[in-house]
Amino acid sequence: MDELIEYGPYLWEGFQVNLGLSAVCAVLSLVLGTILVSMRVSPTPVLRAAGTAYVNIVRNTPLTLILAFSALGLSDQIGLVFSEEPSTNGFWLVVMGLSAYTACFVCEALRSGINTVPFGQAEAARAIGLTFSQSLRMIILPQAFRAVISPLGSVMIAMIKNTTVAIAAGYLADVAFKMKDTFDTTGVSIPIFIGIALAFMAVILPIGLFTGWLAKRLAVAR
Amino acid sequence: MTENGDATPLVRLEDVNKHFGNLHVLKDIQLTVDRGEVLVVIGPSGGGKSTLCRTINRLETIDSGTIVFDGEPLPAEGKALARLRSEVGMVFQSFNLFAHKTILENVTLGPIKVRGKARADAERRGMELLERVGIATQAEKYPAQLSGGQQQRTAIARALAMDPKMILFDEPTSALDPEMVQEVLDVMVGLARDGMTMVVVTHEMGFARRAANRVVFMADGQIVEENTPEEFFTNARTDRAKDFLSKILTH
Numbered sequence: 001m002d003e004l005i006e007y008g009p010y011l012w013e014g015f016q017v018n019l020g021l022s023a024v025c026a027v028l029s030l031v032l033g034t035i036l037v038s039m040r041v042s043p044t045p046v047l048r049a050a051g052t053a054y055v056n057i058v059r060n061t062p063l064t065l066i067l068a069f070s071a072l073g074l075s076d077q078i079g080l081v082f083s084e085e086p087s088t089n090g091f092w093l094v095v096m097g098l099s100a101y102t103a104c105f106v107c108e109a110l111r112s113g114i115n116t117v118p119f120g121q122a123e124a125a126r127a128i129g130l131t132f133s134q135s136l137r138m139i140i141l142p143q144a145f146r147a148v149i150s151p152l153g154s155v156m157i158a159m160i161k162n163t164t165v166a167i168a169a170g171y172l173a174d175v176a177f178k179m180k181d182t183f184d185t186t187g188v189s190i191p192i193f194i195g196i197a198l199a200f201m202a203v204i205l206p207i208g209l210f211t212g213w214l215a216k217r218l219a220v221a222r
Numbered sequence: 223m224t225e226n227g228d229a230t231p232l233v234r235l236e237d238v239n240k241h242f243g244n245l246h247v248l249k250d251i252q253l254t255v256d257r258g259e260v261l262v263v264i265g266p267s268g269g270g271k272s273t274l275c276r277t278i279n280r281l282e283t284i285d286s287g288t289i290v291f292d293g294e295p296l297p298a299e300g301k302a303l304a305r306l307r308s309e310v311g312m313v314f315q316s317f318n319l320f321a322h323k324t325i326l327e328n329v330t331l332g333p334i335k336v337r338g339k340a341r342a343d344a345e346r347r348g349m350e351l352l353e354r355v356g357i358a359t360q361a362e363k364y365p366a367q368l369s370g371g372q373q374q375r376t377a378i379a380r381a382l383a384m385d386p387k388m389i390l391f392d393e394p395t396s397a398l399d400p401e402m403v404q405e406v407l408d409v410m411v412g413l414a415r416d417g418m419t420m421v422v423v424t425h426e427m428g429f430a431r432r433a434a435n436r437v438v439f440m441a442d443g444q445i446v447e448e449n450t451p452e453e454f455f456t457n458a459r460t461d462r463a464k465d466f467l468s469k470i471l472t473h
């Protein structure tokens with residue numbers, strides 16, 4: 001117990017990094033996932049193929065590999081640098097890799113949501129003169145989102161937990177890294193394990209409850 | 223039937239053919255719809271009535287032939303096609319109201335997003351139209367909270383909100399409980415009286431007799447008979463039409 005109290009502030013610093021990663025990745029993966037699903041349902045074959053290829057490649061690659069590729073491939077080899085400050089650069093490389101990965105799951109959740117929207121909705125939208133992108137934005141996607149709020153919640157929950165593999169991108173700042181770092185001096189500590197698990201639960205449980213509530217509230221009656 | 227002194231037909235279909243796979247659903251269709259005319263399309267299931275109706279706003283493409291709307295061939299795609307569709311209202315059998323939008327939003331969406339009208343103007347006009355179809359008090363509700371008849375009247379108001387040059391109706395009362403059919407037909411008769419150009423796929427003989435200028439009987443992808451409503455229902459020329467009428471009149 002003592003080591004949890006002693007290293008608490010240090011671990012808390014790391015946990016805040018996980019929260020920061022989560023917040024930024026949530027926004028980016030939702031945006032990118034929406035773009036991807038728009039490509040996958042677009043009438044333009046090239047866009048459809050590109051969206052499908054992206055999802056199939058990235059979704060089926062292990063996250064640790066994607067993160068390692070972001071750091072070693074894109075950053076070191078190709079020279080994609082977000083910041084001269086290594087820790088800031090590491091943060092954004094993780095954000096990039098994790099968002100790119102999570103976006104696939106957002107895309108697929110949304111695509112199943114689109115399948116719940118009756119075909120007549122798109123037809124009525126076309127019939128009043130909305131273009132494809134207008135009808136996607138105003139009619140199809142809003143209904144698709146409402147249909148998959150709970151699954152999207154699950155995707156976000158998985159993403160939050162996935163921030164703990166940030167270390168794979170060589171970014172040594174998150175709570176998982178700091179936990180191992182602490183264990184190197186204190187030895188393995190059950191209270192620290194439990195403390196960190198509880199911290200994640202404190203964030204994730206409300207998200208599950210909130211998205212469940214939101215899904216009911218926003219459900220589209222037909 | 224000439225409004226604003228313009229005698230050219232609003233819609234002209236020439237030699238229109240359409241297949242679904244091997245199925246030849248529209249066969250050499252020749253048809254004109256005059257301005258202000260109310261055309262009823264009637265015929266057995268699978269005869270191609272919906273397909274015909276849907277080719278006019280290009281919800282269905284055609285394989286050959288031409289369709290001219292208001293003097294211009296139908297645009298194939300893009301902005302021009304969207305503009306054409308905004309000028310041709312459509313009322314579906316299954317209403318297809320936007321389920322996540324209120325009744326008033328359903329009616330104002332097109333004017334705001336397609337026509338670029340100011341929201342306040344669109345809402346004022348939207349309320350007028352809801353008043354006209356008798357559902358102004360439901361404006362803030364969602365489609366699922368309304369009866370079928372009310373939903374279909376909303377759909378008509380949504381079409382009217384675009385100030386269309388014509389409205390296509392594809393079996394607008396077929397999905398309704400019997401007691402709601404009349405309220406929708408009454409609205410449609412009102413439109414017909416006001417001079418709206420309408421193509422109406424329906425088996426409602428009462429409507430055809432009260433409002434139609436012409437009846438087109440379609441079967442197996444062909445226009446088998448064109449006639450006045452009175453003549454068609456009492457004294458059809460073709461055996462195919464007589465046979466069809468004997469079936470629908472006996473129940």
Ligand SMILES: Nc1ncnc2c1ncn2[C@@H]1O[C@H](COP(=O)(O)OP(=O)(O)OP(=O)(O)O)[C@@H](O)[C@H]1O
Nearest residue numbers: 242243245247265266267268269270271272273274
């Ligand atoms: N999208 C489609 N794909 C394949 N076949 C279709 C499609 N739409 C219609 N068909 C077929 O084309 C034929 C004509 O259909 P259409 O819906 O135009 O007939 P209809 O006269 O409106 O019939 P109903 O009175 O049943 O509505 C039918 O045989 C139908 O099964």
Ligand SMILES: [Mg+2]
Nearest residue numbers: 271272273393
């Ligand atoms: Mg039909």
